[in-house]
Amino acid sequence: MADPIIKVVNLWYQYPDSDFWALRGVNLEIQRGELIALIGQNGGGKSTLAKNLNGLYKPTKGRVLVEGLDTKQVPTHEIVKRVGYVFQNPSHQIFESKVWDEVAYGPKNFGLDEEEIKERVEWALSLVGLQGYEDTHPYDLDYGKMKLLTVASVLAMKPDVLVLDEPTTGQDHKGRWILAELSKKLNREGFTIVTITHDMRYVAEVAKRTILIANGQILMDGPTRKVLTDIETLRKAAIKPPQVVQLAHALRDKGVEIDALTVREALEQFKKILKK
Amino acid sequence: MEPIIKVERLAYSYPKRELVLYDVSFEVQKGEVLGIIGPNGAGKSTLCKSLNGLVPHFYGGKYGGRVVVAGMEVLKHTVAELSTKVGIVFQDPEEQMSGLALTVWEEVAFGLMMLGFPKEEIIRRVEEAIKQVGLEGFEKRSPFELSGGQQQRLAIATVLAVKPEVLVLDEPTAQLDPIGKFEVFSVIKRLAEEGSTIVVVEHEIEELATFADNILLLDQGRIKAYGPARDVLTQVEKLKSLGVDPPSVTELTYYLNKELGTSLEVPITLDEAIKIYSEAIGVS
Amino acid sequence: MSAGISLLKRTAVEADTIFQRLDGRVKFLYFIWATVIVYIFYDPYLTLAFLVVTLAMAAYAKVLKPIAMTLLIIIVPWIALGVLILSLPFGFPWNKTVIGYINILGWRLPVYLEGLGWGITWPLRISVAISSALFFYLTTNQAKLVATLFKMKVPFKAIYMIIATFQFIPLLFDEANTIIQAQISRGLRTDVGVLQRIKNYLAVVIPLTISALNKVQTRAITLESRGFSAPVKKTFLYEAKLGVADWIFLGLMAAATVFLAWVYVTIGYSPIAHLEWIWA
Numbered sequence: 001m002a003d004p005i006i007k008v009v010n011l012w013y014q015y016p017d018s019d020f021w022a023l024r025g026v027n028l029e030i031q032r033g034e035l036i037a038l039i040g041q042n043g044g045g046k047s048t049l050a051k052n053l054n055g056l057y058k059p060t061k062g063r064v065l066v067e068g069l070d071t072k073q074v075p076t077h078e079i080v081k082r083v084g085y086v087f088q089n090p091s092h093q094i095f096e097s098k099v100w101d102e103v104a105y106g107p108k109n110f111g112l113d114e115e116e117i118k119e120r121v122e123w124a125l126s127l128v129g130l131q132g133y134e135d136t137h138p139y140d141l142d143y144g145k146m147k148l149l150t151v152a153s154v155l156a157m158k159p160d161v162l163v164l165d166e167p168t169t170g171q172d173h174k175g176r177w178i179l180a181e182l183s184k185k186l187n188r189e190g191f192t193i194v195t196i197t198h199d200m201r202y203v204a205e206v207a208k209r210t211i212l213i214a215n216g217q218i219l220m221d222g223p224t225r226k227v228l229t230d231i232e233t234l235r236k237a238a239i240k241p242p243q244v245v246q247l248a249h250a251l252r253d254k255g256v257e258i259d260a261l262t263v264r265e266a267l268e269q270f271k272k273i274l275k276k
Numbered sequence: 277m278e279p280i281i282k283v284e285r286l287a288y289s290y291p292k293r294e295l296v297l298y299d300v301s302f303e304v305q306k307g308e309v310l311g312i313i314g315p316n317g318a319g320k321s322t323l324c325k326s327l328n329g330l331v332p333h334f335y336g337g338k339y340g341g342r343v344v345v346a347g348m349e350v351l352k353h354t355v356a357e358l359s360t361k362v363g364i365v366f367q368d369p370e371e372q373m374s375g376l377a378l379t380v381w382e383e384v385a386f387g388l389m390m391l392g393f394p395k396e397e398i399i400r401r402v403e404e405a406i407k408q409v410g411l412e413g414f415e416k417r418s419p420f421e422l423s424g425g426q427q428q429r430l431a432i433a434t435v436l437a438v439k440p441e442v443l444v445l446d447e448p449t450a451q452l453d454p455i456g457k458f459e460v461f462s463v464i465k466r467l468a469e470e471g472s473t474i475v476v477v478e479h480e481i482e483e484l485a486t487f488a489d490n491i492l493l494l495d496q497g498r499i500k501a502y503g504p505a506r507d508v509l510t511q512v513e514k515l516k517s518l519g520v521d522p523p524s525v526t527e528l529t530y531y532l533n534k535e536l537g538t539s540l541e542v543p544i545t546l547d548e549a550i551k552i553y554s555e556a557i558g559v560s
Numbered sequence: 561m562s563a564g565i566s567l568l569k570r571t572a573v574e575a576d577t578i579f580q581r582l583d584g585r586v587k588f589l590y591f592i593w594a595t596v597i598v599y600i601f602y603d604p605y606l607t608l609a610f611l612v613v614t615l616a617m618a619a620y621a622k623v624l625k626p627i628a629m630t631l632l633i634i635i636v637p638w639i640a641l642g643v644l645i646l647s648l649p650f651g652f653p654w655n656k657t658v659i660g661y662i663n664i665l666g667w668r669l670p671v672y673l674e675g676l677g678w679g680i681t682w683p684l685r686i687s688v689a690i691s692s693a694l695f696f697y698l699t700t701n702q703a704k705l706v707a708t709l710f711k712m713k714v715p716f717k718a719i720y721m722i723i724a725t726f727q728f729i730p731l732l733f734d735e736a737n738t739i740i741q742a743q744i745s746r747g748l749r750t751d752v753g754v755l756q757r758i759k760n761y762l763a764v765v766i767p768l769t770i771s772a773l774n775k776v777q778t779r780a781i782t783l784e785s786r787g788f789s790a791p792v793k794k795t796f797l798y799e800a801k802l803g804v805a806d807w808i809f810l811g812l813m814a815a816a817t818v819f820l821a822w823v824y825v826t827i828g829y830s831p832i833a834h835l836e837w838i839w840a
Contacts, residue, residue, distance in 0.1 A: 042424065042453040056741055077749045085745040091774075092735070093742040095766035105763070109747030142317055157747060170367075170450050172316040172479055174519030198453050201524070238455045243482050243524040243546055250550045254559040263528050270532055273557060334784055356790035364785050370731070371778040374786065375724040376706075385797070390783075392792035420731075434786065 004029040005067055005160060005192055006053055006083070012061035013048055013216075022048045024216040025062070030194070032160070035187045037207035037224065038196045041238060044214045046196045050163050053194070055079030067160065081110065084159035088166045090138075090146040099125070099141075099149055100134040106157040124156040127189075128182060144175040151182065161192040168199050180206045201242045204228055204261045212237055225261050279303035280346055280441055280473050281327065287340035288322060288331055296322050298497045300341070304442070304475060304490075309468045311488035311505065312477040315519045318494040320477045324446040327475065328362040329355040346441040360391065363435030367447045369427030372434075373419045380406070380422070380430055381415040387438045405437040409463050425456025429463055436467075443467065445476040449483075457483070482523045485509055485544040493520070509544045525549035575622035580699045583806045584708035587696040593813055595689040597820060604677065605832040607684040614691045623698040627691050634690070639683045646675035654678075677835040707798045716794060724779065732772060739767045 006029070013023035023045050030036065038046050051057045052064050055076040064071045066079050087093060096102040103124055107117045125131045128148040133141070138149055147167065154162065164183070168176040176199065183206050187193050197203060203210055203224060210227040212220040214237045220227045228234070228241045231249055240246065244266045248258045258273065260266035281304035289295045297319045304310050312320050325331040329350050332339040343350040346361040366372055377383035384405050388398045406412060409429040414422070419430060428448055435443065445464065449457040457480065465487045468474055478484045484491070484505075491508040493501035495518045501508045509515070512530040515522045522530075522544075529542045529549070540556055543549040554560065579587075594614065598607045618624045646652045648669050655672035662671055700708070709719045740748075743763045752760070823831050830836070 041455050051741070054745055056744060076744060077747060080745050080747060085742075087738070087742040087745070089738075091770060092739045092767055093746065095763050106746040109749065144316065153746065172314075172519065173521040174315055177519075198457075238458070240454065243549075244528065246546055247525055247528075247549050247553065250546075251553060251557070251559070254554060256557055256559060263524050263531075266524075266528050267531055267535070270528070270553075271536055274532070274536060274538060328785055330781060330785065334781065354789065355784045356787045359785055359787040359790070366778075366782070368778070371775065372782050374783060375727040375779060376720055382797075387786040389795045389797070390787040391790050392795055395795060395797060398795060398797070438787075 002032065003068065005032045006030040007065040008049075008052070008062070009065070010062035011049075011052060011059050011064060013052060013057060014060045022216055023052070026213075026216070026218055028211070028218065028221070030161070030192060032192055033187070033190065034192050035183065035206065035208045036194045037203040037210045038194055038213065039198070039200075039203060039210060039239065040213040040219075044237075045216045046213055047165060048216075049213060050085065050165065050194065050196055053161070053163060054083035054085045056085070077109075080159075081157060082159055083161040083163060084154035084157055085163045086150050086154045086165060086167065088169060090143075090150045093150060093153070094138045094146065097137055098134065099130065099136050099138055102138055102149060103153045103156045106153055110157070120156045120158065124152040127155055127186070128152045129178075144171060144178065147171070147175065147179070148182070155186075159191075161194065162186065164193065164195045164197075166196055166198065168197060168202055176202060200228065200240065200245075201262075204242045204245070212239070225259075228261060229259070277305060280306045281475070282344045283326075283341070284343070285341035286323075286326060286343055288326060288337060290322075290335055290337045293337070296497050297326070300494075300497070300499055302492055302499065302502055304473060306441075306473050307471045309474045309476070309487055309489045311484040311491045312475065312494060313479070313481060313484070313491060313520055314494035314500075317496070319497040320494055321446050323494065324364060324444050324475070324477060326350065327442070327444050328364050329353060329358040330364075356391075359387070359440075360438060361440050362442050362444060363438060363440035364444045365428070365431050365435055365446065365448050367450045369424050369431060369451065370420075372431040373427070374434075378418060379416050380411060380419055383419050383430060384433045384437050387434055391438065401437045401439070405433040408436055408467070409433045410459075423456060424452045425459040428452065428456065428460050432460070432463055442473045442475065445474070445478075447477050447479065449478070449480060461487075481509070481521065482546075485523050485526075493518070506544055510542045577621045578805055579617055579621035579695075580701070581803070581805060582699075582809060583802050584696070584700040584705055585712065586802070586806045586809055587700060588708070588712075590809075590813065591689070591692040591696050593817075594692045595685075597817075598685045598688045600824070601820075601829050601831070602677075602681060602835055603830045603833045604680045604684055604835075607681060607688060610688045611684060611691060614688060614695055618691065618695050618698075621695070621699050623695065626698060627694045630690060630694060631687055635683050635687045638686075639680065642683060643676060643679040646679035647671050647673075648675070652678070673835070677833065681835075701798075707796045710796065720783075720788075728772075728775060728779075731775070732768065735771050736764060736768050739764050739771075 008026055008028035011023050011026040012021060014021055026049060038050065040046050048057065052059060052071070053066065055071045058072050066082050069079065071079055094102055096105065100121055103121045104117050107120050125134065128151050130145065130148055130152055138146060141149060167179045171179070180202060183193055183195065195207065207224045209222065210220070210224040211218060212227060212233070219237060220230065220233055228245055229249070231241060234241055242261070244260055244263055248260045248266065251258055256273070258269050260269050283300055283302050286297055286300040287295060288297045300323065312323065314320055322331055326343055327345055327350070333355050339351065345358065348358060348361060350358065374383060374386045377386055381402060384402045385398050388401060406415065409432050411426065411429055411433060414426065419427065422430060449460050452460065461483050464474065464476065468487050476484070488505045490503060491505045492499060493508055493515070500518060501511055501514060509522050509526055510530065512522050512527055521527070525543050525546060529540050529552070532538060533540055533542070541552050543552050594610050598610050601607070615624060615627065618627050648671065649655065652672070652675040654674045657673040658670045659673045660671045661668055706719055706723065710716060748760055748763060
């Protein structure tokens with residue numbers, strides 16, 4: 001088996017000036033091409049873990065290896081080339097007056113030549129569906145498109161891994177759907193994706209693997225189907241699975257053979273069950 | 277019975293912008309819970325702000341139609357006057373902290389202090405409001421060290437202390453984690469049971485379906501559907517065409533009926549779905 | 561809990577010494593009084609005495625650390641640089657009395673009294689002003705502060721604007737931090753040249769400014785929705801009243817004023833150091 005693209009070994013993390021351990025002994029391997037959801041209550045360690053993956057935070061104890069590079073030995077600007085992190089709030093990063101310039105910021109920081117930058121910006125914009133908006137002022141875009149802009153600006157750095165921090169918070173259903181499709185498309189194109197989210201329906205529809213983190217430790221790590229149907233453990237973390245999963249669970253308690261993660265799956269299964 | 281909120285042909289545009297609300301009309305009775313749903317940009321926030329006068333008094337712009345809340349016509353009263361009748365809670369917990377209170381207690385008291393209530397009255401109401409949202413024990417804490425869910429409950433308490441006739445909540449759980457959402461919805465549901473008049477904008481339609489009496493579907497400034505929750509939420513194709521997802525169990529049953537030819541009753545909540553499907557399958 | 565403490569540490573265990581219990585107006589008066597006195601007298605020793613007294617009170621009230629840190633950041637570099645430039649022959653126009661010589665890098669330079677005096681006295685005067693102002697601010701309960709300012713007829717809206725600003729500075733620090741992280745994640749580097757550093761600042765300052773402006777607007781909306789502009793008499797939960805300790809403190813200040821007036825008249829404006837006023 002190929003080496004994992006990211007390997008986390010016994011990661012313990014403490015914020016500077018704090019006694020509190022935000023991460024306690026996290027072990028994790030991420031293979032190239034995975035599509036992972038990172039779930040858990042706020043304060044449980046999701047963002048802290050994610051920021052250890054792109055070199056923003058360095059382990060207090062333990063190691064994080066990105067494509068074989070130890071994040072404690074290698075400068076952050078080398079790691080961010082490989083792991084792109086899209087922050088939750090677009091206004092925390094947008095500062096240029098044109099969409100084109102905003103997307104070009106990342107590649108420019110790498111000192112690439114004009115040709116290369118132009119190519120990457122066009123590629124990133126078309127990937128997220130914002131071609132045509134090059135000269136638009138970012139603040140003239142609606143929130144959904146601003147989110148796509150931030151994804152494009154990170155894509156332009158051509159990282160191998162993409163971390164999306166709560167991409168669907170504050171969005172309407174259509175925005176959520178657009179991001180779900182985009183994530184799946186990017187994953188098909190070869191990007192390894194880690195999504196931090198509270199939206200269980202989104203997780204069910206998008207992520208192949210789900211990691212539940214609470215109190216700085218990984219509580220569950222496995223195929224989404226397995227994690228989201230483990231109602232007991234989810235309840236301990238005060239998380240409700242998608243409504244369809246709850247329905248299936250309740251019916252299974254009454255003896256019905258059903259196992260569905262999404263509306264689509266439930267539809268197919270009920271069709272079979274009710275035909276009888 | 278005179279409705280406690282009456283919106284007649286409301287039209288509005290922010291200064292130098294296009295119309296954001298066109299010919300919106302609806303009523304809310306005392307004790308009713310009205311849910312407002314729709315895609316972003318539909319005008320839902322603007323509609324909320326038109327209930328307490330921020331629209332038009334704070335923003336300016338062009339205004340048409342009439343909004344009357346608890347007997348006060350919005351156009352003819354200041355935001356301060358309307359704040360005694362309409363309490364509004366926004367999305368971002370941190371943005372609603374006045375920034376002038378060092379403790380949770382002072383934050384809840386803030387509105388009452390601004391409105392000049394006598395001291396003894398303030399003390400009594402603050403205690404009551406804090407209890408209503410379940411923040412007993414937090415009185416001396418700083419608002420800024422609370423969790424998102426606690427901060428939103430605090431925001432609700434500050435509004436409840438003034439004892440308004442109507443509570444308006446604009447996407448109160450959008451920025452919260454699952455526990456926070458649960459805490460806030462619990463408070464809203466309890467207030468609804470106690471008979472409060474509530475207008476709530478939400479994307480969490482599955483939760484909304486469990487306590488909303490009526491639902492208003494807004495898209496691009498116009499009402500696309502309005503009526504009892506069940507009537508609106510079961511219009512699956514209309515909702516989806518506007519980019520709004522109905523509750524999963526609703527969508528599931530609708531398509532099941534369509535593709536299988538069955539005529540199952542279409543549930544809007546999980547509990548209803550469990551009952552309906554148990555019967556349909558033939559289990560207890 | 562005092563307004564200033566919340567600025568520096570969101571939740572501080574607040575001390576409750578006699579200084580916290582003094583009325584805000586008395587401490588404010590002390591700030592004005594001390595600043596004026598050290599301005600009237602041109603004497604580094606006297607100014608230093610005032611500074612020491614103020615810092616001692618601060619230490620007793622357990623607010624010494626933030627004041628000391630502020631002074632360290634602002635005043636100490638100022639004194640060091642100021643004394644060097646003014647007392648050595650770098651062009652300070654009133655230098656005429658040589659009091660000694662020092663060796664710097666093989667050069668033998670005269671040290672002038674006038675420049676030295678000026679270079680020490682001015683920063684010390686500012687120190688007294690800053691530390692007495694911070695002393696007032698850090699030991700006065702926010703709600704009492706509001707009531708105090710209101711009694712002093714400061715316009716109500718102005719009071720709230722000032723205090724709210726202080727509450728939000730920590731929030732803006734947090735935001736700045738997040739913004740920096742977001743830009744580092746896009747390749748912003750700190751090991752770069754001047755031109756790039758300017759671009760770096762823009763990448764942080766622009767989002768921060770927009771964010772701050774947004775916060776101002778949403779805060780205004782929140783306040784409006786809570787009756788901030790209601791034209792009624794606002795209720796304040798604290799009464800500003802003068803107690804025994806206040807009168808004693810005021811009495812001490814009055815006595816000191818009389819004594820210093822006598823010193824001024826009999827000895828002069830530089831009683832200990834005997835400096836001459838520059839423009840005499």
